[in-house]
Amino acid sequence: MTGYLILALLGALAFGALVAFRLPRLAWSIAGAALFLGATGYAWQGRPGLPAHPATPSTRAVAVEPEVIALRDRLMGGRFTADGAYLVASDAMLRTGDTAAATQVVLGGIRAIPHSYILWTQLGTNFALHDGDRMSPAALAAFRQAMRLAPKHPAPPYYMGLAFLRAGDFAAAVPLWRRALALSAPKSDYQQEIARQLAVLERVMQLAQQQGAAPPPR
Incomplete structure (x- = not known):
């Protein structure tokens, strides 16, 4: 029970801070979403009756760099949206190397927002990461669904x-x-960022061809 009491105490403290500092209603929504996700995760996986045990270190943490998030925000509308809350949770799981949990988080988002090209795009990314950086059939299907939902948006083909x-x-x-x-x-x-990355990739392939090395197979 101690774990649940601490969780309740944290919620009360967060509510008190929102009132004391008179933060705008947007902050209430963001804080509420964060607390809800945390409480849901604890209720789903938390086991407060177990004694303390050292955490098992991740064997394959995924780097989620700030510049990567910044580009994603510009491409897909930022983090402070219904879709974005699931992306933030997915990022947190990826940083620990738990690609399975990151995938489950996004699948949960898709159940809530089934027509979100943003979440289908992230699902494709997470499936590929979970399958050892391979374009698995599941990843391919997710990316294709994202492109069906938003055929004129650059994000699905970019992340694919x-x-x-x-x-x-x-x-x-x-x-x-x-x-x-x-x-x-x-x-x-x-x-401009996509153009820069594409130019670098095409230059690498050109140099490989000039040196007689075949580019990686399609």
């Missing part, structure tokens, strides 16, 4: 290309990034 790139399949990544670039808003900062 990124998954192919992580898998070492440069040839498959290039046309997807070209499509993402073509769909990007003209002169937007994310368009």
